[in-house]
Amino acid sequence: MIEFHAQIKWVHVASVFASGLLFLMRGLLVQAKRERLAMLPSLRYLSYSIDTILLSAAFMLLTILPSGLYSNGWLALKLVLLVLYVVLGSLALKRGRSARTRAVTFVAAVVIYVGIIGIARMHHPLGWLYYALG
Numbered sequence: 102m103i104e105f106h107a108q109i110k111w112v113h114v115a116s117v118f119a120s121g122l123l124f125l126m127r128g129l130l131v132q133a134k135r136e137r138l139a140m141l142p143s144l145r146y147l148s149y150s151i152d153t154i155l156l157s158a159a160f161m162l163l164t165i166l167p168s169g170l171y172s173n174g175w176l177a178l179k180l181v182l183l184v185l186y187v188v189l190g191s192l193a194l195k196r197g198r199s200a201r202t203r204a205v206t207f208v209a210a211v212v213i214y215v216g217i218i219g220i221a222r223m224h225h226p227l228g229w230l231y232y233a234l235g
Contacts, residue, residue: 102165109165113158117221120151121214128193128207139194178226179217186213 123144130139163176193207219228227234 102161106162106165109158109161113155113162116151116155116158117218120148120155121218123148123151124190124194124214125211128190128210131194131203132207175220175224175226179220182213182217182220186210186217189213 127139127144127148130136166176189206189210193203193210197203197206216228219230219232220226223229223231225231
């Protein structure tokens with residue numbers, strides 16, 4: 102499977118960006134009081150499909166890593182933040198009871214998303230801070 106690492110990684114990265122862009126679009130629609138449009142079945146199913154591809158590629162990459170999850174602190178943190186991102190995203194798009202809650206959780210989810218990308222790029226738990234601190 103290691104011979105397919107580059108292709109799997111490309112699929113994973115592409116689906117990360119597709120998922121993030123779709124979440125950003127849907128979140129902005131919710132913030133613009135266009136919840137019905139943000140919750141169209143076609144957009145929700147597209148989101149489920151992209152996220153399924155993303156997670157499948159992530160698990161494939163995890164299985165071909167030489168040391169796996171337990172020796173990569175950055176990867177473990179990335180997975181914890183992913184769970185937080187999903188919870189915040191759910192609150193931002195639908196489950197938040199007030200417009201303020203949806204707005205705050207939307208911004209928090211976007212910040213977490215950017216942080217996850219930084220952690221993945223730097224292969225370090227500090228993410229973008231690791232780069233900034235040199």
